[in-house]
Every structure is written in C-alpha cells, then in structure tokens.
Amino acid sequence: MARRLYRIVIVISIALGAYLLMTKATHTNVFLISIACLVFMLFSMGVHGLLAHSISPKFKETGLAYPLLMALLWAIMFLIFVFFIIPVLCPDFFFLDLK
Numbered sequence: 001m002a003r004r005l006y007r008i009v010i011v012i013s014i015a016l017g018a019y020l021l022m023t024k025a026t027h028t029n030v031f032l033i034s035i036a037c038l039v040f041m042l043f044s045m046g047v048h049g050l051l052a053h054s055i056s057p058k059f060k061e062t063g064l065a066y067p068l069l070m071a072l073l074w075a076i077m078f079l080i081f082v083f084f085i086i087p088v089l090c091p092d093f094f095f096l097d098l099k
Contacts, residue, residue, distance in 0.1 A: 002053050010046035013039050020089065029090050036089055040081045044074060 017039045024032055048070060060066045086093050 003050060006046045006049035006053065009042055010050065013042035013046060016042070017085075024089055029092070032089050033086065033093070036081075036086060040077075040085075044077055047077065048074065 016035070020027075020032065020035055020039065027035075051070070051073070055066065
C-alpha cells in the first residue's frame, strides 16, 4: 500500500511539473520558483519513500550505507533541479531580483 501511495505522489508531482512547464508564460517568476520547489519536494518525497520501501531491511541495518545512499540520491536530484529544471522554467533564475 505504501509503494502505491508513493507512486501516486510521484505521478502527481510529474503532472504538476508538466502543467507548470506548459503554463510558465502566464505566471510570475516568484510563483514559478515557489511551485517548482513544492513539486521538487513532492517528487523527492515520493522517490525516497518508494526507495525506502523497496530496499531490503538487511541493507538498511548495515550502518552508514543506507543514509549515505539516500543523501547522495537527494543531492543529485537537488543539483538536477537547481541547474537544469529551474533554468528551464525561469531562464533568468540566477540573475533574478526577488525584491
């Protein structure tokens, strides 16, 4: 049941991201960045939950391997989000003045 829930969260986040990408011209930059962060949170929560319920408990008990794997996965997803996804949604993101 938990895997199904996390898959649903991933599908919802991908659908919201696609909707945001299609309607990016009609929204402000602050709104785009805020909603994109929410979509990233949903997606990363879904991926981590799905992975946590798919990995065997024996691997989770090995000490540092499981937390390091999760941290590495999140760091890679965050870097992809910041350097590839956000600039597609908001081309002037790195030079944005949010005053």
